Amino acid sequence: MSREHGLVDSGRLLTALGIEGRVLAEAVHAAPVDAPVPACPGWSLGEVARHVGSLYRVVRRRLVEGRSPEDWQRDPEPGQSLREFLETGLAELLDELAAHDPEERADTWWPADPTYGFWRRRMLHETLLHRVDVEQAAGADPRGVPEDLALDGIDEALTLWFGQKLPMLGLTGTKAGSVGVRSGAHSWIARAGPETTEAWRCSAEEAENADDVVTAKPAQIYLWLWGRASLTSVTVRGVHDQAAQLWALLRLATR
Numbered sequence: 001m002s003r004e005h006g007l008v009d010s011g012r013l014l015t016a017l018g019i020e021g022r023v024l025a026e027a028v029h030a031a032p033v034d035a036p037v038p039a040c041p042g043w044s045l046g047e048v049a050r051h052v053g054s055l056y057r058v059v060r061r062r063l064v065e066g067r068s069p070e071d072w073q074r075d076p077e078p079g080q081s082l083r084e085f086l087e088t089g090l091a092e093l094l095d096e097l098a099a100h101d102p103e104e105r106a107d108t109w110w111p112a113d114p115t116y117g118f119w120r121r122r123m124l125h126e127t128l129l130h131r132v133d134v135e136q137a138a139g140a141d142p143r144g145v146p147e148d149l150a151l152d153g154i155d156e157a158l159t160l161w162f163g164q165k166l167p168m169l170g171l172t173g174t175k176a177g178s179v180g181v182r183s184g185a186h187s188w189i190a191r192a193g194p195e196t197t198e199a200w201r202c203s204a205e206e207a208e209n210a211d212d213v214v215t216a217k218p219a220q221i222y223l224w225l226w227g228r229a230s231l232t233s234v235t236v237r238g239v240h241d242q243a244a245q246l247w248a249l250l251r252l253a254t255r
Helices: 010-029 045-065 082-098 116-138 147-169 204-208 218-225 241-254
Strands: 177-183 186-192 197-201 212-215 235-237
Touching: 010 045, 010 082, 010 116, 010 147, 045 082, 045 116, 082 116, 116 147, 147 177, 147 186, 147 197, 147 218, 147 241, 177 204, 177 218, 177 241, 186 204, 186 241, 212 218, 212 241, 218 241
Parallel strands: 177 212
Antiparallel strands: 177 186, 186 197, 212 235
């Protein structure tokens, strides 16, 4: 487990990354490359595939070199299909991640977790979300999101993207308040306003005392937080202002 102690064991994260990556590559192979991606306006299925394949390569280089590389392969080689581009990049990244203990130090953009484990988690969720994108673009039946991975993804969206990336970008909310997020046996608080942007795990009682409370099954909240599900896919109790602000701030953090 990484220092930040995500909700899923590091071995499970690595296995799931391999599975989701292969499913993504197969889905890309079976759909039109110019199909528009509903959750990513202006992007086609092919552009999503190139984006993920490029990320596999830049992260592997970052791990090997200990810093962000200035240049890396962003597109398939001549004659290489998008599926092959994804599968080759995935295989090289999996080999690099598997060769190092999750607690081993690595270059990351989260001070709380400078480890190889950070990248197991981050690249799993990157792959899983874009697998959903490709399914939506292709009009395919969704495979769904396993509950344990969805809960871990909720935790990552709130603690990493809301609580860390927004402050890194200097972005804050306009109205101070809090959102309780409850799903399964887990609860979180996300607090935003002109002065602060932070999120943490909490008790169910603490979450219930927030200004707005968001509840739903883990996969629904996970996809909602990432803009892959409609606003009506979760239940919001309260005045809704804070839940709407949370959703809007995450769109800025994750674009």
